[in-house]
Amino acid sequence: MNTIKHDVVVIGGGPAGLAAAISARKNGCKDVLLIERDKRLGGILNQCIHDGFGLHTFKEALTGPEYAQRFIDEFSELGIESMLNTIVLSADGKRNLYASSRKNLTRIEAGSVILSMGCRERTAGAISLPGTRPAGIYTAGAAQNFINLQNIMVGKKVVILGSGDIGLIMARRMTLEGAKVEGVFEILPYPSGLARNIQQCLNDYDIPLSLSTSVIEIHGKERVTGVTVAQIDANYRPVSGTERLVPCDSILLSVGLIPENELTRGAGINMEGRTSGAAVDDTFMTSVPGIFSCGNVLHVHDLVDHVSSEASQVGEYAVRYLEGEIKSPDAYIKIEPRQGVRYVLPQKISGIRDFTLSLRVTEPMRDRAVWVRDGERKVARKKMARLHPAEMIRIKIKKEKLNDAKVLEVAVE
Amino acid sequence: MKKQYDVLIIGAGVVGNAIARELSRYKINAAVVEKDLDVSTGTSSRNSGVIHSGIHYKPGTLRARLNVRGNALMTDLCRDLKVKIQYIGKLTVAQDDIDVETLHSLKQQGEANGVPGLEILDKDQMQKIQPGVGGIRALHSPTTGIICPYGLTIALAENAQANGVDFYLGNEVNNIVSNGQGFTVKTSAGESLSASVVVNAAGLYSDHIARMVGISDYSIYPCRGEYLILDKRLEGSLNVLVYPAPRKGGAGLGIHLTNTVDGNILIGPSNEYVNEADDYACTAQIIDTLKKEGHELLPGLSTSDFIRNFSGLRPKQTPPEIKGFKDFVIESRDDVPGFINLVGIESPGLTCSPAIGLMVRDMVAEKIPLEEKPSFISERPGIVGFFNELRPEEQADLVAKDPDYGEIVCRCEQVTKKEVLDAIQNPLGAKTIGAIKYRSRAMMGRCQGGFCLPRIVQILQKDFGYRPEDYLLSNAGSQLFTGRVR
Ligand SMILES: Cc1cc2nc3c(=O)[nH]c(=O)nc-3n(C[C@H](O)[C@H](O)[C@H](O)COP(=O)(O)OP(=O)(O)OC[C@H]3O[C@@H](n4cnc5c(N)ncnc54)[C@H](O)[C@@H]3O)c2cc1C
Numbered sequence: 001m002n003t004i005k006h007d008v009v010v011i012g013g014g015p016a017g018l019a020a021a022i023s024a025r026k027n028g029c030k031d032v033l034l035i036e037r038d039k040r041l042g043g044i045l046n047q048c049i050h051d052g053f054g055l056h057t058f059k060e061a062l063t064g065p066e067y068a069q070r071f072i073d074e075f076s077e078l079g080i081e082s083m084l085n086t087i088v089l090s091a092d093g094k095r096n097l098y099a100s101s102r103k104n105l106t107r108i109e110a111g112s113v114i115l116s117m118g119c120r121e122r123t124a125g126a127i128s129l130p131g132t133r134p135a136g137i138y139t140a141g142a143a144q145n146f147i148n149l150q151n152i153m154v155g156k157k158v159v160i161l162g163s164g165d166i167g168l169i170m171a172r173r174m175t176l177e178g179a180k181v182e183g184v185f186e187i188l189p190y191p192s193g194l195a196r197n198i199q200q201c202l203n204d205y206d207i208p209l210s211l212s213t214s215v216i217e218i219h220g221k222e223r224v225t226g227v228t229v230a231q232i233d234a235n236y237r238p239v240s241g242t243e244r245l246v247p248c249d250s251i252l253l254s255v256g257l258i259p260e261n262e263l264t265r266g267a268g269i270n271m272e273g274r275t276s277g278a279a280v281d282d283t284f285m286t287s288v289p290g291i292f293s294c295g296n297v298l299h300v301h302d303l304v305d306h307v308s309s310e311a312s313q314v315g316e317y318a319v320r321y322l323e324g325e326i327k328s329p330d331a332y333i334k335i336e337p338r339q340g341v342r343y344v345l346p347q348k349i350s351g352i353r354d355f356t357l358s359l360r361v362t363e364p365m366r367d368r369a370v371w372v373r374d375g376e377r378k379v380a381r382k383k384m385a386r387l388h389p390a391e392m393i394r395i396k397i398k399k400e401k402l403n404d405a406k407v408l409e410v411a412v413e
Numbered sequence: 414m415k416k417q418y419d420v421l422i423i424g425a426g427v428v429g430n431a432i433a434r435e436l437s438r439y440k441i442n443a444a445v446v447e448k449d450l451d452v453s454t455g456t457s458s459r460n461s462g463v464i465h466s467g468i469h470y471k472p473g474t475l476r477a478r479l480n481v482r483g484n485a486l487m488t489d490l491c492r493d494l495k496v497k498i499q500y501i502g503k504l505t506v507a508q509d510d511i512d513v514e515t516l517h518s519l520k521q522q523g524e525a526n527g528v529p530g531l532e533i534l535d536k537d538q539m540q541k542i543q544p545g546v547g548g549i550r551a552l553h554s555p556t557t558g559i560i561c562p563y564g565l566t567i568a569l570a571e572n573a574q575a576n577g578v579d580f581y582l583g584n585e586v587n588n589i590v591s592n593g594q595g596f597t598v599k600t601s602a603g604e605s606l607s608a609s610v611v612v613n614a615a616g617l618y619s620d621h622i623a624r625m626v627g628i629s630d631y632s633i634y635p636c637r638g639e640y641l642i643l644d645k646r647l648e649g650s651l652n653v654l655v656y657p658a659p660r661k662g663g664a665g666l667g668i669h670l671t672n673t674v675d676g677n678i679l680i681g682p683s684n685e686y687v688n689e690a691d692d693y694a695c696t697a698q699i700i701d702t703l704k705k706e707g708h709e710l711l712p713g714l715s716t717s718d719f720i721r722n723f724s725g726l727r728p729k730q731t732p733p734e735i736k737g738f739k740d741f742v743i744e745s746r747d748d749v750p751g752f753i754n755l756v757g758i759e760s761p762g763l764t765c766s767p768a769i770g771l772m773v774r775d776m777v778a779e780k781i782p783l784e785e786k787p788s789f790i791s792e793r794p795g796i797v798g799f800f801n802e803l804r805p806e807e808q809a810d811l812v813a814k815d816p817d818y819g820e821i822v823c824r825c826e827q828v829t830k831k832e833v834l835d836a837i838q839n840p841l842g843a844k845t846i847g848a849i850k851y852r853s854r855a856m857m858g859r860c861q862g863g864f865c866l867p868r869i870v871q872i873l874q875k876d877f878g879y880r881p882e883d884y885l886l887s888n889a890g891s892q893l894f895t896g897r898v899r
Contacts, residue, residue, distance in 0.1 A: 001809045037821065087821045089801075098805060102816035105809040123861040125721030128641065128704070130697040133723070135886035135893050145867040151898045152870070152881045177898055216697065222890035249895065258717060262825075265646070276717070 002106045007031040008318050009110035014043020015304050016116035016295020016311040018071040023315025025078045037087035042068035047148045056305035091267040093288045112290040112318040119296040122256040131218030136250040140166040155250025160184040161215045163191040167254020172201035181207045187214040190364045257300045274343035275299040282349035283317040340412030351402045357395045361387045368412050374405035418442045421608035425452035427766045429614035430569035435770035437576035439783040448585035451843035453566035455616050459725025461671045464558035465761040468523030475741045477526045479765035486767035494568035495797045497674040503557035503654040506548035512658040516552040530555040563851045572793050589625040612753045617690040617728045619756045626749045631756045635690045635726040638682025639699045644718040648676040668706050680707040686733040695722045720859050730757035801827035823865035825858020847887040
């Protein structure tokens with residue numbers, strides 16, 4: 001088998017991988033390799049032809065491919081090496097990777113590894129939807145691929161289950177292509193997509209959004225003929241008497257994203273249940289020294305801008321690791337989510353450098369503050385008028401604020 | 414194709430195909446007629462995939478005899494057909510003294526049926542085989558195995574076809590005329606096929622087919638079993654199959670965990686009579702029950718481990734009021750000579766299938782002289798299992814020979830483009846997305862085709878000229894798409 005060696009190896013050429021590779025190069029590493037299984041760089045952005053990308057990074061509203069292109073251009077200008085049409089099949093805890101392409105199977109020995117494989121969509125099976133499994137059931141992202149990249153229509157009369165952002169975007173897209181979107185049904189009492197997408201994709205097109213409502217059965221033998229929807233109570237049980245049949249020929253699912261961590265688990269890396277990603281420290285290093293993680297494979301982001309900035313930091317840390325500057329400290333400071341906080345990231349920090357805390361709240365709230373505390377002592381506080389699980393909250397924390405804390409607790413109060 | 418046959422087999426499930434493959438050894442003309450667009454779309458792809466040992470059936474019944482014989486025949490058959498099979502064994506577990514008695518009578522019954530190697534184990538011996546297993550005693554049956562049920566069915570069909578059997582897929586039999594010498598069978602696709610012997614292996618519809626020749630005393634009552642499929646992450650949680658000792662009043666073998674040869678675990682099956690022979694819907698209530706059982710049986714199971722649910726229908730001969738089991742009916746009746754009926758082939762029909770093949774061969778031989786043909790090839794080409802199960806060096810060799818092996822199309826199951834192309838160009842000519850799925854395992858993983866279906870659609874379009882309306886999930890009417898984007 002063909003064996004090669006590289007200093008920094010980035011797995012995945014979406015926005016996270018691109019930004020990480022660029023940053024690694026700019027931070028002085030001359031031997032960066034990016035591996036991408038698709039035939040082009042850009043990842044999922046390639047099929048996101050709507051605009052709204054890059055408001056933070058470039059102060060412009062770009063489409064997905066445009067946003068990706070800016071990074072791809074920089075990547076090429078820097079002369080970074082990439083292997084396209086190549087899939088990493090497995091990784092081990094010693095930073096050996098096995099990759100497969102039409103040319104050959106390759107073993108890659110990496111100095112440091114950046115995991116940036118992105119995420120996948122939750123499916124009808126994953127949420128165990130009752131009823132039949134006829135043709136016409138798609139995840140929103142797969143439907144987006146068919147429509148935007150292959151020019152194929154997946155349905156004419158559509159029900160959208162779940163109010164994740166891709167579902168909202170697809171509600172608008174299907175409408176623009178002449179389909180009738182019968183409604184978006186969300187099991188939670190609040191939407192899971194961004195407020196701006198509710199406005200621009202549903203309200204502007206008179207597409208009804210039903211909250212605390214879900215599809216409780218799929219009908220149809222060969223092709224979907226309809227769904228039964230019902231109101232859902234606080235225990236996630238259908239409220240009897242509220243069932244109604246919605247005739248449709250297709251169902252698009254936007255019921256959540258799952259970080260794609262099979263390689264991560266295979267390498268024996270410790271996982272974090274709340275994010276379904278790797279557990280990482282303030283350098284985004286996982287439990288295996290020299291393996292880092294960023295982007296949606298680490299935790300699902302709502303804005304690509306945050307992915308890019310997170311990945312840029314990781315690119316730098318991966319290089320610092322090679323230079324011997326990043327070592328596991330004797331003791332980490334733990335960061336733990338409390339009241340009102342679904343997850344925090346990183347889960348532990350060294351305390352020797354500034355870092356950005358990323359977190360999501362458990363439910364929509366108004367006029368609260370996110371507190372970061374070391375026992376009784378305030379470490380940081382961020383006041384917010386509107387807090388929503390759909391919107392990731394980031395708080396910068398200076399190392400001087402840490403004193404000799406052992407545990408930081410993060411809560412909404 | 415010929416249209417004039419010695420033997421016509423109705424139904425391309427594991428039973429029909431086992432018979433076809435057995436008959437393909439002889440110098441006769443045989444064909445299989447199937448209503449769906451692929452083989453193995455009925456009960457044969459919707460079951461637990463267990464090769465039973467034969468302890469559960471009364472000595473002297475067809476089920477007992479065919480089970481033990483089928484189990485024994487499976488080893489050579491699977492070697493020849495390159496089908497994965499694993500004799501992992503089974504523990505039937507007793508919780509109390511009454512259960513222990515049950516184990517002893519099962520052991521006795523099994524031995525009377527000729528099941529080899531049965532042993533009653535104490536707690537320590539049980540722990541050695543399956544650490545952590547509960548219960549006070551267990552009956553160990555080492556010849557219990559697991560197999561991919563559609564893998565076997567497809568392999569039987571392909572081998573039968575390679576040996577000269579014709580396949581009429583998408584041909585629902587809707588009329589059979591008997592003319593004294595034989596039968597003329599008419600199908601929904603307009604075929605008119607005649608044969609001196611007809612084998613009714615139509616599974617859930619065997620009563621319906623029998624009625625076409627005036628036999629009205631068979632009745633099939635579909636009884637649904639629902640399952641959940643678990644993520645391969647949990648592969649290795651079970652070394653053997655573990656079933657509770659059967660108790661009075663219990664139907665079927667109870668909800669349990671079953672390993673599959675491909676590394677997933679199944680939870681199920683449930684047991685409810687339904688009205689339609691194609692009602693494969695899954696229900697909220699059973700899904701909840703299965704999940705609860707799953708969490709009890711498998712600590713460490715998380716909600717994200719459920720990747721899909723499905724159901725199968727048992728072709729029961731007893732109505733809901735009576736429940737229970739009736740023995741298989743495999744007979745050629747004096748009132749309609751030359752018409753062989755296989756009715757009520759529920760569990761362990763998969764296990765029995767090779768033995769059923771031999772039994773029906775003997776029945777055919779009473780009507781038509783069977784002379785072996787020297788050209789018969791018992792082996793199927795290809796490799797056992799899948800690319801992703803090979804060692805890296807073997808994979809590297811294959812990639813060097815054929816670059817299509819280097820291109821992974823389905824990331825979850827790591828299915829290569831070569832395997833997808835082979836599935837698309839399957840010898841039986843099945844053209845559906847389901848046909849690709851059941852042959853290659855693409856779309857069977859945790860993302861359920863979210864990633865690879867768009868790629869497979871692209872391959873079909875680019876290399877095989879598919880138009881949007883050509884993509885069928887399974888049967889007529891199961892169009893994937895509604896047309897082009899305007
Ligand atoms: C829930 C469940 C679990 C089981 N578990 C096991 C197990 O673990 N081990 C085991 O050994 N067995 C098991 N079985 C039993 C086993 O699956 C069956 O015995 C076996 O698959 C029956 O095969 P078949 O060919 O008779 O039926 P099928 O696979 O149903 O084949 C019949 C075929 O006939 C076709 N057909 C029907 N009508 C027509 C028509 N008019 N014209 C043309 N074609 C027609 C159908 O489309 C179908 O393809 C299980 C069964 C169930 C339901």
